[in-house]
Amino acid sequence: MFEVTLTLANNAPLNLTPFLKRLYVRIGIHTPMAGMAAPGVCYLRLDNSDRRFTPNNLSSPHYGLIVPNKPVEVKIDGVTVFVGRMRRLTLSSGQYAEREATIECEDLLSTLQATNITLPLQEDVRADQLIRVITARAFRQTLHKRPLQYLGAAQIAENDTVTVDDVTYRFKETPVQANDVKRLTTAATNPAQLRYLQLEYLMSAINGGQGEGEKYFAGTKQPKSFIAEWYNRGTTGWIRDRNPVRYYRLAETNGTEALDIGENKRNATYFGSPTLGVTSSPIYSEEPLTCLTTTLVFGQGVSIPPIDMRRRSFSLHVMVRPQAFSVGQRSIVGWNNGVDFSTDGLFLMRLYPDGNLRVFIAGVWEADSAVGAVTFGSWNRLVVAFDYLARTLKVWNWDTLIIDASVPLSVNIDHETKRMGLGWAVYYNGEYTPGDYAEFALFLRADLTGLANSSLPFPGLGIWLSAVTEGSWANTMPIAETSAALFIDSFAVVSGADYPALSLETGAEVFDIAADEWREDDTNALSAIEQVVQSERGMFWQARDGTLVFKNRYYANERTLAAPVAKTDDHHASHEATYGIEEIYNRVVVSCTPRRTLASGVVAKMNSVIRAPGRWGAANKPPEGANRFGITQDMPPHGTTVVKVPFVDLARGRITAAKNLRLPPEPFVDYTANEREDGTGVDYTAHPLHPDVLKFAVARSATDIEVTVENSALGTLFIKDFQLRGEAIVSYEPVRYVREDKASQAKYGVRELSVNLPLPVKQLYAESLAEYLIGRYLEPVYRIRRLSFENQRYLDANVPIVSIDIGDVITVTDYQLMITNQKYLVTGISYALDAHKTLNVEFSVRPLQDVTFWLLGDATYGKLDETTRLGV
Known part of the structure; x- marks a missing residue:
């Protein structure tokens, strides 16, 4: 007869039916004249005599598995009547209590109500489009x-x-x-x-x-x-993401300089007039293009701006295709103090005719690879990783480990680095290594495995695009x-869950502007949808199977033509109706708020200073000392700070909306950036040597903008006078359209109905709505609001009562009320079921036949006769 299923924390279903003592479900629209459903609820009273539903019961078979926000489905006679999620569990306390557990459940409208949102400005959109955007923001939609x-x-x-x-x-x-x-x-x-x-x-x-x-x-x-x-x-971007302090692709030149695409932007210098931009076969298999390299011969090399390498860990990556030679030795890369090799040759990679690679540290210690570890005439990707703290040195050629050595404690780089170079022995002008050079990268950390070839990405270069x-x-x-x-x-398809099914009828009204007053601090998704529904004069509810349903403003009027799915001939146990002064309205006021777009100007302004931490923020700055670079994890590529700035009409001092922003912010016009908070120190607003040190990314809504500031400098920068320019959208005092009927006022007194249209609408629509409403409610009409049924399984002999859904049309015949086959639209349903199989069902309904409607749209409006009104 009934079935209740709760999903446990391990996603296994739990059948609650054997323990169910009573359930109550209420869904849909129950307020007269409303078009917006309230959040649906379901209460399950369960037998807890064995304390299986008590969360603290360690011996319970469900211990730790009944948790909030898990799906719940309720069926009666095989028909789903509620789909939602568990909200809370409460217990009857005391030894002599009822020993019951109550599980309270809610539907998706509660999720919408609990989710604050803000949206990008919406222009020229219908109600169904707005609802789709709102629900997508509130739920985790499937993402492609x-x-x-x-x-x-x-x-x-x-x-x-x-x-x-x-x-x-x-x-x-x-x-x-x-x-x-x-x-x-x-x-x-x-x-x-x-x-x-x-x-x-x-x-x-x-x-x-x-x-x-x-x-x-x-x-x-x-x-x-x-x-x-x-x-x-690709590989280049992958290496850049690992934050090299120096990174040169040797054909990326600026005259005689090799461009540094690493973090410091310190260009290297070619000497000896090497041949630049030589076409080569592909280096990396994921790069189908031929690449450009630099060819060095005797007397040619690359001089790299030095960096202090005393007592620190480091890694380097070099791409070289050396020419074969028969005698002597060649130097691939190295650095020293500019004096001599024997005592102060700080680091050197030497190549020998047999393909042996030898690494020197401090001129007194060396480690050798095997013969043939380096191949002449082919591309070699040499990766060196020296861990100062662990005292280890590893060298790879592509993914082959060719040197794996322990470095004695006595071997240290103790002198200042004054010369660094590629393709020559930096301790004197000699030992040139002719060949082709493609890349050189230096990292101030011991990346013992991350730079090895096995870690390289191989697919081609591209980007993902997704909504x-x-x-x-x-x-x-x-x-x-x-x-x-x-x-x-x-x-x-990369992600997605919990996104509901939608059934959205095409909206009749097109709103010029929407979301301009939805602020994340005071607007939830349900209230935003309610504003849309109110402005459309449509209907919105969650169906029994969990589908979110929207109907436009014509829906209720058009249902007068629908065939009824069932009828009740005096079968209902009771009804609730209205026939009183509260149903009479002879003065209707329809309010709407117009919007206006102002000329371009400042729409957001920060009066305080934005503190943008650098790569060493105060919270993650490495400790001072010689071993501060001994860490193996990557240094973050930039510091990040996020600020949210509301849009403001500066002339009136009111929070507003904005569009057509001028992005990105313009240096010196929209911001300045300096080393010190008072605006002194080095000016980084548009630094000639570091033009890319500051990046701005924005995620904007209609009412504010979230600005992410990325600072790739090491230290903190202070951004002053930050502002954004665009076009402000302002709202003015509401315009009220009033319709009155003096004859009705003389009979019943002044009865006013106020209707607010939150979104901007056309004047013709607002006036036609006022005409329609005053024509419908001038005189009292006996209108049934609710129909109750007790232990009645069927309507009309063969229609199961639980098959009646929101949106269905039924006819009512009642001898006492003197009505016959009067049509009513079901807008809400309540179910009450107990363990004794007593089932009570209540339908909230609205009449469809007290007025006949002509759907003539907005072009004409007015009272046609006493029983015919224009539908809006």
């Missing part, structure tokens, strides 16, 4: 991702496009309009680096607010609610490209 990836050796061409949903991003060498992404050329950037930067610029545009301005056109932006993120950055707020419909968003350099793969 689309990979956008580089293909082959082609580069992005001028006017190539990528379209995400309805926004097209165009690659232009000189951006001229919004959504133009700056296109890089091989003349300006090395092709290997270009691919990473080009996708990074595209990500910045899609995310709307990241980057430093040169990445995309910094005009008005309306970022979509999508995620653009790396799903594999984040629009709900399941947006996960099938169209993505297209017109570039020979890119391709788009199929969908990948």
Whole structure:
């Protein structure tokens, strides 16, 4: 007859039916004239005589398994009447109590009520679209991702496009309009680096607010609610993410300098006029392009800006294809104090004719590989890891460990580093190592395994694109490209749970602006939906199977034409009706609040200083001392701080909404950044040597903006006078549309009905609503509100009473009330069932036949006759 299932903490189902003494379920809309359902509830009273439901009972078979927020399903006569989640468990206390446990459950509307939200500004949207956005924000919707990836050796061409949903991003060498992404050329950037930067610029545009301005056109932006993120950055990006203090791809040049793409931006210097930009076969299997390298011959090398290497751990990575030689020795990389080798040759990697690699530390200790460990004429990826604390030295060539040695305690680098170099012996101008060089990276930590070849990523370079707020419909968003350099793969479902089924009727009203007054500190998802439903004059509820249902403003009127699913001929046990003064309204006031978009100006301003911690924030700064770099974990690539700034109409001092923000913030206009809080010290606002030290990413709603500040400098920076510019959206005092009927007022006195339309609507709609309402409630009408049934399994002889659902139409015949086959719409249902099989069912209903409706829309409105009104 009935069945109750609770999901346990281990996701196993628990049948509560044998212990059920009484259940009560209430769902749907029970308030007259309301269109919004209240959160549904279910109460389960269980026999707990053996204390199996007592949480503290260690011997209970359900100990630790009955926990809140787990799914609950209730069936009566095989029909699902409630789907929700457990809210709480309470027990009857005392030895002589009833020995009962009560499980209180709630439906998804309670989840909406408990979830505060804020949304991006919504423009020209219908009610169903708004509800989909709100529910997607409140629940964890299924998330799909689309990979956008580089293909082959082609580069992005001028006017190539990528379209995400309805926004097209165009690659232009000189951006001229919004959504133009700056296109890089091989003349300006090395092709290997270009691919990473080009996708990074595209990500910045899609995310709307990241980057430093040169990445995309910094005009008005309306970022979509999508995620653009790396799903594999290839080897170069992978190494950069590990924060090298020096990182050179040897063909990425600036005249005679090798560009440092590591954290310090200290360019190396070529000497001897080496040949730059030599085309080579691929180094990494995941990079299908040929790469550009630097070829060194005798008398040529790379001089690297030194960094103090005294008593610290380090790792290095070098890509070299050495030429064979017959006698002597060659130096690949090293550093010293600029004096001599015997006592102060601080570090040196030497290569010998037989392919043996020898590493020297402090000029007094050495470790050798086996013969042939380095291959001449082929690419060798040499990785060195020295742990100062553990006293270990390891060297790999690709994924082969070729040196594994312990370093004596007496061997230390005790002198200041004055010279560092690649391709030559830095302790004197000699021991040049001719060959091709592609990469060099230096890390100030002992990464004993992370840099080995087995850790390298192999798939190609690309980004994931995914929707984040629009709900399941947006996960099938169209993505297209017109570039020979890119391709788009199929969908990948990566996450998602708890997202409900939706049944949303197309809304009748299009709202110019929405979400502009939904603030996260005082707006929950249910109240936001209620504002939408009130403005549409529609209906919203959770069906018995858990589906969230929305009906537009025509729904109740159109149901007058629906065939009834059942009838009751004096079978109901009782009813509740109204026929009184509270049902009479002869003065109707419909209020709506207009919005206006102001001219562009400052819409958000921080009066306080933003403290942006660097890579060594106060909380995670390594301890001072010689071994501070002895850690093996990665140093974070940047410090991060997040601030949330509300949009404000500065002229009136009122919190407001905003759109068309100018992103990213412009240095010196929208902020300044300095080393000290008072604005003194080094000015990092637009530092010529460190232009990328500050990055801003934004996640905005209609009412505020969350700004993430990334500081890749070591120390803290202080950002003053931070502001954002855009167009403010302001709301004014409500406009009231009033309709009165003097004849009714003379008979019954003034009875006022106030209706608020929270979202901006058209004047014609507001006036037609006032006409409709005053025409319907001028005179008292006997309206049944509730029908109760006791122990009645069927209506109309063959229709099970539990099969009646919200939205069904039934007819009522009642001898005492003198009504015959009058249609009523079921808007809410209550069930009460006890262990003695007593079932009481109550339907909340609203009449469908007291007024006949013509659905003429908004073009015309007014009273046609005494029984016919326009439906709005």
